[in-house]
Amino acid sequence: MALDFDSAALYNEKLGPEHHSWREHLRKFLAVEVEPFMDDWDESGKIPDEMWKKAADFGLLQLGYPEEFGGISEGIDQHYLNILSEELGRIGSAGGIASTLLVHGIGLPPVVNFSPQAIKEQVVPAVLAGEKRISLGITEPSGGSDVANLTTTARREGDFYIVNGSKTFISGGMGADWISTAVRTGGEGGGGISMLLIPTHLEGVSRTPLDKKQGWWCSDTATIYFDDVKVPVDHLIGEEGHGFLVILNNFNNERLAMIVNMEACARCCLAEAVSWAEQRMTFGKPLSKHQVIRHKITQMKQRINATQAYTQHVTQAVIEGRSNFGDLALLKVQASETMEFCAREASQILGGACYLRGNKVERIYREVRVNAIGGGSEEIMRDLAAGQYGL
Amino acid sequence: MKILVAVKRVVDYNVKVRPKSDGTDVDIANVKMSINPFCEIAVEEAVRLKEKGVATEIIAISMGPKQAQEQVRTALALGADRGILVESDEDLQPLAIAKMLKAIVEKESPDLVILGKQAIDGDNNQTGQMLGALTSMPQGTFASEVNVADGRVSVTREIDGGLQTVNLSLPAIVTTDLRLNEPRYASLPNIMKAKRKPMDTFTPEDLGVDATPRVKTLSVEPPAERKAGIKVADVAELVDKLKNEAKVI
Numbered sequence: 348m349a350l351d352f353d354s355a356a357l358y359n360e361k362l363g364p365e366h367h368s369w370r371e372h373l374r375k376f377l378a379v380e381v382e383p384f385m386d387d388w389d390e391s392g393k394i395p396d397e398m399w400k401k402a403a404d405f406g407l408l409q410l411g412y413p414e415e416f417g418g419i420s421e422g423i424d425q426h427y428l429n430i431l432s433e434e435l436g437r438i439g440s441a442g443g444i445a446s447t448l449l450v451h452g453i454g455l456p457p458v459v460n461f462s463p464q465a466i467k468e469q470v471v472p473a474v475l476a477g478e479k480r481i482s483l484g485i486t487e488p489s490g491g492s493d494v495a496n497l498t499t500t501a502r503r504e505g506d507f508y509i510v511n512g513s514k515t516f517i518s519g520g521m522g523a524d525w526i527s528t529a530v531r532t533g534g535e536g537g538g539g540i541s542m543l544l545i546p547t548h549l550e551g552v553s554r555t556p557l558d559k560k561q562g563w564w565c566s567d568t569a570t571i572y573f574d575d576v577k578v579p580v581d582h583l584i585g586e587e588g589h590g591f592l593v594i595l596n597n598f599n600n601e602r603l604a605m606i607v608n609m610e611a612c613a614r615c616c617l618a619e620a621v622s623w624a625e626q627r628m629t630f631g632k633p634l635s636k637h638q639v640i641r642h643k644i645t646q647m648k649q650r651i652n653a654t655q656a657y658t659q660h661v662t663q664a665v666i667e668g669r670s671n672f673g674d675l676a677l678l679k680v681q682a683s684e685t686m687e688f689c690a691r692e693a694s695q696i697l698g699g700a701c702y703l704r705g706n707k708v709e710r711i712y713r714e715v716r717v718n719a720i721g722g723g724s725e726e727i728m729r730d731l732a733a734g735q736y737g738l
Numbered sequence: 739m740k741i742l743v744a745v746k747r748v749v750d751y752n753v754k755v756r757p758k759s760d761g762t763d764v765d766i767a768n769v770k771m772s773i774n775p776f777c778e779i780a781v782e783e784a785v786r787l788k789e790k791g792v793a794t795e796i797i798a799i800s801m802g803p804k805q806a807q808e809q810v811r812t813a814l815a816l817g818a819d820r821g822i823l824v825e826s827d828e829d830l831q832p833l834a835i836a837k838m839l840k841a842i843v844e845k846e847s848p849d850l851v852i853l854g855k856q857a858i859d860g861d862n863n864q865t866g867q868m869l870g871a872l873t874s875m876p877q878g879t880f881a882s883e884v885n886v887a888d889g890r891v892s893v894t895r896e897i898d899g900g901l902q903t904v905n906l907s908l909p910a911i912v913t914t915d916l917r918l919n920e921p922r923y924a925s926l927p928n929i930m931k932a933k934r935k936p937m938d939t940f941t942p943e944d945l946g947v948d949a950t951p952r953v954k955t956l957s958v959e960p961p962a963e964r965k966a967g968i969k970v971a972d973v974a975e976l977v978d979k980l981k982n983e984a985k986v987i
Contacts (some may be wrong), residue, residue, distance in 0.1 A: 349753070349754065349756065349769065351752070351753060351754070351769075351770075353750070353753070353768075353769065354753075354768050354769050354770070358768070364805075364807050364811045365811060365929070365932075365933050367808040367811070367812075368808065368811040368812050368924075368929050368932065369926070369929050371772065371773070371808075371812050372812070372815060372923045372924045372925075372926075372929055375923035376923045379923065404925065405923070405925050405926065406925045406926025406927050406929075407926070409926065410926060419927060419930060421930065422930055422933055423930075628966075
């Protein structure tokens with residue numbers, strides 16, 4: 348057996364012919380519409396606008412959303428979403444595309460799940476059709492992980508909330524038409540937080556790009572300022588003071604997507620390293636015949652195997668509605684550590700070839716940190732898990 | 739007009755295959771399997787004929803292990819209307835496949851059968867021709883262009899000297915070459931719709947065909963590895979080496 352991307356995957360007995368078919372067509376879509384342009388998108392710092400329409404025509408944006416708003420949910424299970432994250436990793440995208448083209452994956456669910464019907468009808472179909480964009484605004488300049496102490500305020504005045512404050516590291520923030528924003532409507536702590544859908548065209552909203560990043564270059568990350576922004580009260584997402592619940596509900600889906608993607612990126616590094624090690628001759632034999640390289644490769648595979656088996660376990664728990672959030676949090680750590688290890692080892696095997704831009708391993712290497720920090724840092728994940736385990 | 743299109747499950751074209759250590763076969767344990775690229779072109783051509791209003795129904799058929807239903811589903815997502823799987827764990831060879839296709843042709847009476855000219859695993863390039871012989875249907879192989887009009891199909895073929903066009907009466911058999919079309923990817927809504935399309939399953943026995951292999955593979959070996967080159971000092975040495983060592987001039 349070989350160690351290419353597919354062969355290095357553990358057998359997953361839960362996948363049927365329809366999942367296979369989805370992977371087949373998705374892989375082709377990515378090969379035609381995405382893969383050839385990834386380096387250009389990275390270098391130019393953006394994904395062209397027409398990609399949203401293409402993604403909607405293919406059905407990518409609609410995946411998993413309710414049919415009544417133009418989504419495709421009938422017969423869709425968690426495996427379809429996992430396959431999407433996996434295939435993005437296969438082409439060497441460790442979140443740059445997901446955090447731009449698919450960033451509605453974190454911005455839209457609060458609206459779908461908790462907004463009034465009229466708002467849903469106004470927002471959801473437009474986003475799923477690729478005509479409008481939505482992002483999620485949680486992190487502030489003063490901190491990201493400590494959600495309960497965020498400082499952006501929304502003061503009720505008649506039929507409006509007056510919003511003041513700022514949000515930063517907002518993926519897709521420059522292009523967003525709406526931001527699902529965490530704001531303080533009440534007193535201190537988690538109970539004083541609400542979620543508010545803020546249209547970016549409103550007076551008092553301004554943004555600056557954060558375009559000098561280590562990774563995710565194609566993603567339009569922003570800092571967003573709210574200066575006496577008047578937001579209609581029907582834009583409240585869920586009940587006042589229930590913002591924390593809305594946010595938590597979101598995080599676990601985001602984390603699972605990141606986890607699957609990180610494992611796939613680790614596997615992509617493995618496949619690239621093996622392919623090179625088998626061709627490259629040093630000291631009279633292929634790299635892959637040198638013990639030091641063989642050990643690197645098998646150590647990568649060992650960690651990838653463990654991550655995959657753990658991911659299959661957690662995915663099944665999610666499908667059956669018996670998730671353990673501690674296990675999920677630690678899986679995110681497992682995945683980012685595996686990706687970090689494999690990006691490093693693959694880089695060592697590829698050597699100078701990998702120090703140049705324009706190859707998958709180089710991109711994945713520079714996107715390690717954002718995955719180990721974003722969506723819940725390794726430290727926060729461990730702490731969350733400790734809490735879940737009753738420590 | 740009814741079209742029968744055959745799709746084969748093969749090792750994905752991206753996979754670098756290697757022989758098993760005992761040299762009996764190629765090692766396909768845990769490698770990605772896909773629809774044969776030539777067969778995908780066959781499906782695409784059938785779908786285009788349907789979109790033009792020429793075809794009314796497309797049946798996609800595959801033969802092989804149970805998992806070959808994945809390739810039938812892929813064809814259904816691309817636009818085939820229903821599927822047939824002939825399930826068998828035998829090493830299915832062109833003659834047995836052609837006989838089984840003949841049985842299906844007799845059942846379904848398609849006006850056109852489109853197949854890939856060959857599969858990228860066996861590279862046999864036989865099934866379409868054998869089916870032609872067995873059914874006495876006319877055949878247009880290695881098609882780079884297909885036009886259906888007035889109960890006939892005209893097939894432009896890529897041959898050594900250039901292009902040849904044959905005009906066949908229907909029902910007929912067409913095998914596809916690489917340049918016939920560029921297959922599309924199916925959208926998610928079409929993939930989901932494909933799940934509800936019907937698929938019949940048969941066995942070779944149901945079709946009255948003995949699928950036992952007739953051809954035995956003796957050994958499978960990797961291509962010889964390329965040897966390292968040498969640098970020559972001047973043209974004289976080069977000519978000498980070519981003449982006396984390589985013996986090519």
